[in-house]
Amino acid sequence: MRSINILDEISDGKLYDIEDMVKADTCGCDGCSDCCHDVGDLVMLTPFDVYEITSYLGVDFDELVGDKIQLREDNKILLPYLKMQDKNKYCSFLNKEGRCMIHSKRPNICRMFPLGRVYKNDDFKYFLQIENCPKDNLKDVKVRDWLGIKNYYENKKFILEWHKFIKALTFRLKFMRDEKEIEEVNKIILDNFYRIKIEGDFYNEFMKCLPEVKNRLGII
Template identity: 65%
Template sequence: MNSRMTLEGISDGKVYDIEDWVAADAGGCNGCSACCHDVGDLVVLTPFDIYEMTRRQKASFDDLLVDKIELREKNRIWLPHLKMQEETKRCSFLNEEDRCTIHGQRPNICRLFPLGRVYEDDDFKYFLQVGNCTKPSLTKVQVKEWIGIENYAENKAFILAWHRLLKALTFRLKFVRDEEELAAINQYLLDTFYRKLVKEGEDFYVAFAKCLPEAKNQLNIL
């Protein structure tokens, strides 16, 4: 385990890799869903998250926009986030017993909690968010077991590529002054990566890799 980084105030001061052990296991949560309330601005959804959700729900991206997800703006980019119910601030995917109805296909950020990612040198590690889980004590679990995602290497390569694309686009949009151009860029991003990316029977990672070069060209980013 690498402890060279210090994330003061929000972590235990260590960074973890996929094979490391970390005190993150809440033991099945025992009916608690505190981390699924009032987090709409925190859980930004990647194209892979939406791909998993639409398969599970047998619904389109626009179907989910009706009452499960919503678009939020950050750094002039509009991206889908989990939608919280207006009165209760509960995640819209919770059932009446406060259990997640898409647990097997839950977003990557949800899989991580109480871990987070820290990016460095075109890579990322994990850190433990101290005090964010309401459970009094958490037990140690291997990071890869806690995340529990198939095809980890492919998923990590996608996350890094998506992170690089959004970082480059954020820089590009600093120089866009025309609101119509800005709207067109955001529409292209949503259409390309959230609405039309994967055809029936196609592998997500193959589809993403195939689409990425042309999308960069269209978005005018490296």
């Protein structure tokens, strides 16, 4: 049987780097918010996403939990996701006009769309998702410009470290059976990466905190 490469099924078959051109520019979306509906199980918020949102809104993480953010468990790991509202399952950060209230600080996954990431050999590339954006005739744009992320390489280093950490944590929790122990692990994650007050540079604080948490959790 022929093996199927999932990227061949969902993308244009190409991989893109930060300086490459890609047909991803929606030119403002023209009022469309289709990609902001029914994606609650897809948009997992990283510590950087939460830092950006809470700093922008001037609120604490726990003030958003239950209203704008939902804690979901996957592979025994409890992490924050965007919360969908109403029977139409629209993002809780959409206003009455269907526009994003945190657009300048939107989560990384939202920022990429219709691009996605594929990880390989401690690196990642971008791919263009096909048939997911309802807008026709997307325009060419440089990946860097489409993402619009300041301090891109620091952000990329964070994303790679977070990806490796979650992967290692998933393996660690696979062998845990005690519910109280699992609950304590998740409390450590939320307290140290999401509830923590960051006074200086996010990336420096995260890189300082990460080895301490890994040591507490017995992750190499």
